[in-house]
Amino acid sequence: MKKILIKKGTVVFPQRGVLQDADILVEDGLVARVGKGIEDTQACPVNASNLLVGPGFINLHVHLREPGRETEENLWTGSRAAARGGFTSVVSMPNTHPPIDNPLLVRYLLLRAKEIGLINIFPAGAITVGLEGKEMAEYGLLKEAGVIALSDDGRGVQDARLLYLAFQYAQYFNLPFILHEEDEGLSRGGEVSEGKVAALLGKRAIPRVAEESLMARDLVLAFRTGARVHFTHLSTALQVELLRWFQKKMPVSADVTPHHLLLTEEDVLQWGSEAKVKPPLRSLEDQKALKEGVKEGVISILASDHAPHPLEDKSLSFSEAPFGISNLEIAVPLYAKALIEEGIINWVELWEKLSYNPALFLGLNNKGILEEGKDADITIVDPGTRKKVKVSDFESRGKNCPFENWSLLGWPAYTIVGGRMVMAEGSIVEDEFC
């Protein structure tokens, strides 16, 4: 593998909270040098002037649909979408067909990911067998096979005793949880948030308490057991308050998606099922509280819940259409719009939430930090060029996306994974970079 020399970039050091002008030399998959005025005539040069260079982005919540729904997305299309989106690593969710609840499937995913060799794919394993909420999966075997976390994403674990035991059992294997919170008794049959849009359209509502009550329960379970838990896709103001309160007592983290930061229930009126997601888009007040949570650091991670679905399914009636938004390629500029353009956080803080904090949560000690000897997983972002979202250009098979034609700043320009250039100037590097 050829060396890469990134020249004249503004380097982001999220762990120290600073930006510095520096060059970076990448060699043998690792960051070899960081400093000013580095020269190396043998290395492939990258001119990073006016660009931001930092540790690779890590997306804790991505649906790659393999095995079972490869026509909707698969490890290859999803890897390309991730690389284009500036993500060097993703956590793949286990709600596939069949679900990732046994070591064979985990090994299969890791083998495929290695064969494709574009980005790092870290599979999450199921909390319960078949995601059915009835019986614990074999966490020891899942961990041995390579899962990085446990999740029943798409569903909440309804049985408190089961999760209480799972929280204890998983600690033997040092496995953290990524929790989708939804009391199915409360959300039953719901399609949109409770509120004026549900009333206007006559749609069945998903009340806020569906997420809040299960989250409150699981915060208590985590407090009592000492489990490492992360709450994914927060959508309500009270969830932020719950988290704020419990963070005074124990380490616990959460993330928010770009769509919950940029859209509200009112967008369902315009976009119909393109804006049908779980948890549902909620009110402007909820959105403000989520942004405040990001600003304060209560929400310390940004994860996109990339959920590709075929347009045939999304064009069914609203009630029949599946939940989800495809966003892997545009998550970074969407976050930049929601958080940086609005003055809520700056680029260093954004990087911390997209790279350093998720690496810390996942225990990836050689990622999330740009310094000599660490993995050369690097994302380079162009903060100054505006571009329009063109869903038809997505590498992802999921074209279900309500952000078509949005004009955004902050697009990833280069993605380097394990010292290899996988995306350059917005396109996948098909052969050798230079």
Ligand code: DOR
């Ligand atoms: O909108 C969603 N789509 N939310 C989820 O929790 C699951 C996901 C999916 O798998 O499509």
Ligand code: ZN
């Ligand atoms: Zn979910």
